[in-house]
Amino acid sequence: MSAREEILGRVSAALKDVPRSAPGANPVPWAYAAVADVADVAGLFLERVEDYRAVVTRVGSDGLPAALATALGDSRRVVVPSGLPTEWLAALQGVEVVTDDGPLTAAELDALDGVVTAAAVGIAVTGTIVLDHAADQGRRALSLVPDLHVCVVREDQLVGDVPEAMARLGAAVAAGRPLTWISGPSATSDIELERVEGVHGPRRLHVLLVG
Amino acid sequence: MSGTFVGMPTFPTAAKAALDNAQQRKNLHHATHTIRDKRARVVGEVDDWEELRVAGAAIKDEVLTHLDDYLVQLEESLTRAGATVHWARDADEANRIVTGLVKAKGTDEVVKVKSMATQEIGLNEALEEAGIHAWETDLAELIVQLGHDKPSHILVPAIHRNRAEIKEIFEREMGKVGQPAPAGLTSEPRALAEAARVHLREKFLRAKVAISGANFAVAETGTLVVVESEGNGRMCLTLPETLISVVGIEKVLPAAADLEVFLQLLPRSSTGERMNPYTSTWTGITPGDGPQEVHVVLLDNGRTDALADTVGRQALRCIRCSACLNVCPVYERVGGHAYGSVYPGPIGAVLNPLIRGTESAVDKSLPYASSLCGACFDACPVRIDIPELLVHLRTRVVDEKRGGLPSGEELAMKGAAWMFSDAKRWERVQRGAELGGRVLKKKETLGRIPGVAAWSDARDAPTPPTETFRSWWKKEHEKGEHA
Numbered sequence: 104m105s106a107r108e109e110i111l112g113r114v115s116a117a118l119k120d121v122p123r124s125a126p127g128a129n130p131v132p133w134a135y136a137a138v139a140d141v142a143d144v145a146g147l148f149l150e151r152v153e154d155y156r157a158v159v160t161r162v163g164s165d166g167l168p169a170a171l172a173t174a175l176g177d178s179r180r181v182v183v184p185s186g187l188p189t190e191w192l193a194a195l196q197g198v199e200v201v202t203d204d205g206p207l208t209a210a211e212l213d214a215l216d217g218v219v220t221a222a223a224v225g226i227a228v229t230g231t232i233v234l235d236h237a238a239d240q241g242r243r244a245l246s247l248v249p250d251l252h253v254c255v256v257r258e259d260q261l262v263g264d265v266p267e268a269m270a271r272l273g274a275a276v277a278a279g280r281p282l283t284w285i286s287g288p289s290a291t292s293d294i295e296l297e298r299v300e301g302v303h304g305p306r307r308l309h310v311l312l313v314g
Numbered sequence: 315m316s317g318t319f320v321g322m323p324t325f326p327t328a329a330k331a332a333l334d335n336a337q338q339r340k341n342l343h344h345a346t347h348t349i350r351d352k353r354a355r356v357v358g359e360v361d362d363w364e365e366l367r368v369a370g371a372a373i374k375d376e377v378l379t380h381l382d383d384y385l386v387q388l389e390e391s392l393t394r395a396g397a398t399v400h401w402a403r404d405a406d407e408a409n410r411i412v413t414g415l416v417k418a419k420g421t422d423e424v425v426k427v428k429s430m431a432t433q434e435i436g437l438n439e440a441l442e443e444a445g446i447h448a449w450e451t452d453l454a455e456l457i458v459q460l461g462h463d464k465p466s467h468i469l470v471p472a473i474h475r476n477r478a479e480i481k482e483i484f485e486r487e488m489g490k491v492g493q494p495a496p497a498g499l500t501s502e503p504r505a506l507a508e509a510a511r512v513h514l515r516e517k518f519l520r521a522k523v524a525i526s527g528a529n530f531a532v533a534e535t536g537t538l539v540v541v542e543s544e545g546n547g548r549m550c551l552t553l554p555e556t557l558i559s560v561v562g563i564e565k566v567l568p569a570a571a572d573l574e575v576f577l578q579l580l581p582r583s584s585t586g587e588r589m590n591p592y593t594s595t596w597t598g599i600t601p602g603d604g605p606q607e608v609h610v611v612l613l614d615n616g617r618t619d620a621l622a623d624t625v626g627r628q629a630l631r632c633i634r635c636s637a638c639l640n641v642c643p644v645y646e647r648v649g650g651h652a653y654g655s656v657y658p659g660p661i662g663a664v665l666n667p668l669i670r671g672t673e674s675a676v677d678k679s680l681p682y683a684s685s686l687c688g689a690c691f692d693a694c695p696v697r698i699d700i701p702e703l704l705v706h707l708r709t710r711v712v713d714e715k716r717g718g719l720p721s722g723e724e725l726a727m728k729g730a731a732w733m734f735s736d737a738k739r740w741e742r743v744q745r746g747a748e749l750g751g752r753v754l755k756k757k758e759t760l761g762r763i764p765g766v767a768a769w770s771d772a773r774d775a776p777t778p779p780t781e782t783f784r785s786w787w788k789k790e791h792e793k794g795e796h797a
Contacts, residue, residue, distance in 0.1 A: 105401070106400075106401040106402060106403045106407060107389075107401040109403055110385075110401055110403060110563065110612070110614045110618065111382050111385065111386070113614065113618035113621075113622075114381045114382040114385070114563075114618055114621065115382050116618075116622065117618050117619075117621035117622035117627075118379060118381070118382075118621065120624050121379045124380075125380075125383075126376070126380040126383045126384060126387075126568065127376070127568065129372070129375075129376055129379075131369055131372045131373050131376065131572075132365070132368055132369060132372060133365065133366075133368075133369035133372070133373075133575060135571050135574065136571070136574070151588065154588075155591070206602070209518075209519045209553050210519055213515070213519060226589075228588065229588040229589035230588065230589070231589050236600075236603060242600075242602060242603035242604070243548070243551075243552040243594075243603055243604055244552050244553060244603075244604075247545065247548050247549065247552055247553075248553075264578075265574050265577050265578050265589075266574040268574075269570065269571055269573055269574040269577075270571070270574075272570075273570055273571065276532075276535055276537055276570045276595065276597065277535055277570070279395055279535075279597040279598065279600065280597070280600065281594065281595060281596040281597070281600055281603065281604065282593075282594070282595040283548065283592065283593075283594055284577075284589070284592065284593035284594075285591070285592060286587070286588070286589040286590065286591050286592075287591050288591070289543065289544050289545035289591055289592065290543050290544070290591050291453045291454075291507055291543055291544045292470065292543075292585070293452070293453040293454035293457070293470055293472060294453070294457075294472075294477055294480055294503040294506055294507070295341070295344075295476060295477055295503065296344070296345055296348050296349070296470065296473075297503040299503050299504050299507045301507070301511075302453065302507055302510070302511055302543075302544035302545055302546070303451070303511060303514065303515070303518070303544050303545035303546045303548070303549050304544070304545025304548055304549075304591070304592060305545075
């Protein structure tokens with residue numbers, strides 16, 4: 104007997120006391136995709152992202168190129184996904200912008216100073232940005248290997264809490280796209296529970312909220 | 315991980331040794347109380363926490379009571395998404411499958427995301443035997459691995475080590491397996507984390523194969539989920555060409571929407587954060603993004619035995635958050651090693667005997683590693699009634715012992731039954747006790763009692779009274795009659 108047959112057989116033998124029913128026959132006492140009661144979604148988002156010691160700035164859409172240039176600081180070479188709006192980069196000076204058309208190897212990405220991406224969703228209560236790796240966010244390695252991640256979130260992408268976020272992201276998951284949920288820079292508390300920001304992922308996260 | 319838990323002594327023996335380690339007790343007290351307080355703060359922010367717990371338990375129960383259906387659905391979804399699904403009856407079979415897959419890629423090293431399932435099956439040891447180096451990439455797991463040590467906590471496995479010990483381990487061991495620790499390394503956590511970053515980065519950029527577990531596996535879509543903090547998970551899940559995930563069969567969730575419940579329950583219960591820094595989800599193969607060869611090993615290894623226990627099966631709801639460890643007065647004092655398993659603390663005291671059986675000395679002793687205070691149930695995000703399970707498993711251990719030579723405890727109970735069954739007999743015994751009480755009247759408690767030392771070593775019994783209630787009553791009653 105194959106391992107598959109044997110395990111499935113063990114499962115059904117183990118459940119012989121349970122009256123058989125179709126999956127989903129017992130409704131879960133939970134109202135899915137409920138909208139959280141948050142008065143100032145943008146305000147809470149800014150506060151909660153900052154709580155993780157990420158840098159977060161609110162700008163009008165006119166101010167985005169300048170804010171982006173400031174956020175990149177002294178980065179000399181940055182990578183952007185192929186679908187990133189080019190007008191966002193209009194104010195950059197003395198910064199070499201590399202696009203990921205190649206595609207770049209992990210070692211090439213490691214030699215870059217930063218990355219600029221858009222986002223899919225921002226969650227106020229948890230201070231989280233979620234990437235669904237659409238064309239303006241790029242493949243996963245892009246926003247992982249460089250040491251600075253500048254992430255642009257539009258105000259209309261903000262939701263109150265996790266259930267609303269999952270509702271918005273369901274289609275991307277169903278389409279087989281990966282998701283990356285980011286709440287602050289990478290961090291560890293493994294040594295005497297003392298929090299250190301910046302381990303393997305980008306050590307600096309700068310979120311620009313537009314709108 | 316280089317140490318294994320095979321042949322562990324019983325919990326009381328190991329606990330006694332652990333209690334003598336004052337440094338470890340200090341570390342554990344600090345750690346458990348810090349995380350406990352953080353958890354309480356962020357759980358307190360959520361108005362519908364109890365509703366979330368009820369929902370989490372209901373979703374898991376729905377999965378467990380239809381587990382065969384959901385596993386078949388998960389396999390279909392994964393296959394459709396380009397992943398290859400393997401089934402492993404036990405640890406040996408899982409290790410054989412993974413070792414074979416790595417060897418087929420012609421590589422002698424893999425990078426690993428922290429995974430309880432792969433620790434449970436001793437995968438690193440199996441890979442080493444096959445000549446494959448398995449690099450743990452979580453900082454705490456790296457400390458444990460480089461220190462040739464064993465994990466002692468589900469969330470923070472190196473919590474028994476302090477910064478000075480970690481610095482010493484890094485300086486001594488890193489150079490033997492790759493990039494050495496930098497000259498002039500200090501014991502500052504920031505400096506130690508930086509040393510780990512540099513040490514591991516060359517391995518991330520070079521590795522052809524990564525091995526992970528999964529916190530959740532969505533049946534409807536074939537999506538796997540890894541929840542982490544450091545970014546080592548993202549590195550492993552993204553950069554190598556081949557990804558192998560070892561997933562316990564109880565990790566299934568019906569639909570992606572169910573993640574809205576568990577992504578609220580898990581981070582708050584585990585690290586005491588509103589959200590952990592990174593959560594990655596992937597669905598088989600994404601063309602042009604991440605590993606282009608994806609394998610999923612579905613692992614039984616005793617889980618179906620736990621499922622067959624009608625009371626015990628609720629333990630399979632466990633999402634490995636470790637909230638129960640941090641609130642447990644027993645764990646706080648003895649630490650994780652005494653439990654003889656990668657699953658320590660209250661959940662380990664029930665999960666290990668359920669999935670490994672109650673044949674070994676340590677598994678027989680684990681259901682007793684508790685004062686039944688109930689704090690673990692209150693903290694559990696999926697409402698596992700751990701105290702109920704402990705009592706249930708104690709019954710099982712006692713029942714399995716019946717027959718054969720009676721133990722001292724059984725003889726004592728038989729003696730007590732004989733004594734209590736006759737009023738005259740009981741009175742005579744009490745009179746004997748009064749005499750004893752008068753002899754011992756300066757003492758308030760009895761310490762070690764010869765003959766029953768196994769019981770009395772950890773408990774103080776009160777000395778017998780100089781006068782029993784019955785003698786007193788008789789005396790007072792007779793007085794009354796004379797008045």
